[in-house]
Amino acid sequence: MNLFKTASVCFLSVALGQSVMAQTGWQMQPATIKTRWAKDVSPTNALPEYPRPQMVRENWQNLNGLWKYAITPKDAATPTGYQGQILVPFPLESALSGVKKPLQPSENLWYQRTFTKPELKAGEHVLLHFGAVDWQATVYVNGKETGSHSGGYQSFSQDITAALKDGENEIVVKVFDPTSEGVGPHGKQVLNPANIYYTPTSGIWQTVWMETVPADYISGVTLTPDIDKNILQVRVNAPAGTSVELIATDNGTEISKTKGKAGALLKLPVKNAKYWSPANPFLYDLTVKLTKGGKTVDEVKSYFGMRKIAIQKDAKGVDRIFLNNKPYFNLGTLDQGFWPDGLYTAPTDNALKFDIEAIKAMGFNTIRKHIKVEPARWYYHADKLGMLVWQDFVNPNQGLPEGSKAEYEKETKETLEQLHNNPSITTWVIFNEKWGAYDQQRITEWIKTADPSRIVNGHSGEMLYVNEQLRSPSPNAWVSADMTDVHSYPDPMNAPAEPGKARVLGEFGGIGVFIPEHQWNTSSAWGYIQEKPAALAAKYTIMNQHLKLLEADGLSGSIYTQPFDVEGEQNGLLTYDREVVKIPFEEMRKIHAPLNPDLGTLPVVTAMNADITDPSVAYSKMLQEFVDGRRDTEFLFKLAMMAKQAGDKAGSNIAGSAYIASLQSPYTPEQLDLILQFTNSTKDKGFAVLQDQLKASDSRLEKRPVTVKLMNIVFKDVIDPVLQKTTDPDWSAIANSIKPYGEPGEEIYLRAKTVYTFNKQDWSNYASVANTYLEKYGQNIPEQERTMFRQAIDNSKNQ
Known part of the structure; x- marks a missing residue:
């Protein structure tokens, strides 16, 4: 293992510390870009909508809003004070x-808030619900532990009645989230220097709410349509000795009802059913009543769609995906579900809905929800708007540490149960590109047995092609799956034909097009290939023409990467802030029409069409203005960004330095973020500014990210050139050379020497420097790395 490569990764993932400034109120923090919905967010209206549309009760209370928080060491006791809101x-x-x-x-993250105990009738219970908490949550009510849950994507509930007291009550939630260092699935929320993954999410990220329920209540409803038998299969979870009445309605008109025992599998007739599809997403309303002793004791409202998904043979004997017993090409796109302002959490319900509306307005009929489980309302909007969903399970920790397999299967089981009722979900996707894959046949067959009402894409990207080169061969690809699936970047290709399996293209495309002033990270415009805005439509059209040819050859579905830019990836059809569409919606619908001719009712969405002017031409005009003497701050910032995107490194350095020089202290958090972004050398003007900010007691920045950035710069400019020139570096001279750089210089010096002596197995010098490094800065590096260095110290004593 080359620990200098590891080191550069660790610099970007070391502990980022806590601000010494407690917050006195809520204010949105700086973001490079934000969506139009961010302005609608406030402590009084944080996602106020009912969070569980398929099991609705009236008696509930939303607990979103301002909570107190604290961050403590993992082994610390419950905090007596909090750091802010x-x-x-x-x-x-x-x-x-x-x-x-x-x-x-x-570290642990702690939340605290108070609430007033609801008025309860005899025998009533209070349930506390969490939409999702990443990753492990332990809940305390009035100091009493009421339960815990692991799993960053699954909802969970607790009966907190016994812990309540009259008047004011306290909730405390302790969260532990080791992300990639833990045993739990974590998706793509792991930041690394290659921008392969994205900013992590920790803690509560879906709605927290309470509801009051009777002594005997409905705890769950399972709905499975069967259009061939004209029935809806229903199972209602409720106490033994209770009965159930089901009433289905069509726009208020009763069409069917049935009764039976709670817990039994009931069959609700649905004659002459209106089938659910993307073109006609018809939903029936369902009332579920719980009765005991002839009286209704509980009631919930729900809905269902009558649809069937299967692999069947077309008229020519080709295995294809069928929707409602007819061939249906799944024309889809790969949706990551990230937001520049809320990360995993959409700013508002309208924002959550917009993403599906925009994808439908583009002319797609399918979304592959990529390695993330969304809030229940996202699937509700997909049901209502009409969108097929290929739902990824969140892959295990790819290193498969002890306990990760059991945790993956526990969380997958919960996901299967949680999302079962949504008609939009037609396909389960397992083990994207073999990430964390194990026991593939067993896992695939388990999923198929657990939910025979859907098809299973056993191993999406089991074979991965990039520029026609096979990167990921497999000896037993797609075992027991309903599909053969390949990923092919950038150009589309067909999957192999196997009996009984549909052929799908699980990912393709990834055309990178940057749009100035709408980028999360102006130093990155990643895509599998790069195109200028003016060339995107033609390239994308050709790709879709090839999809049509592949459909004639047996292709049954395709997933384009991707609908929205995400952080450093700028290969979306819309920018990350959802403001600019890179091909006009109407034009995209025409491109997609041969594969998706029946769109149904289209939602109204708004976004600006991209300016297709060559970015280099626009940059050249701005550079000339700079040559002619223009120096206003806003212009300099835009010029610096455009220079990066045009590949003019020298111009970017000049403009960035001029921009920083135009600013005056005290700096706003937004300005400090930009100074950090434009500083890449010890000689840059921003380097000195950031050094001063680290020393300032009234600094308005988060100090750890700045320290990490300066450490990387010092290593690149001062230490690494020496190490590249000699196999016997003079560490005393290096120590003197980093003195002007303060604590960041000292930390990177100790780290570099530790890693260097470790790699060289220079045990006589290793133990001393490693002990010093761990004593001073060990809290800043991952636990597994601390353990590795300590073990090496112990081993060095025997050398």
């Missing part, structure tokens, strides 16, 4: 939380 349910790391701090694997 956080807006729930936005994750700790997001701008909308009002905090925007990272949580380290060595």
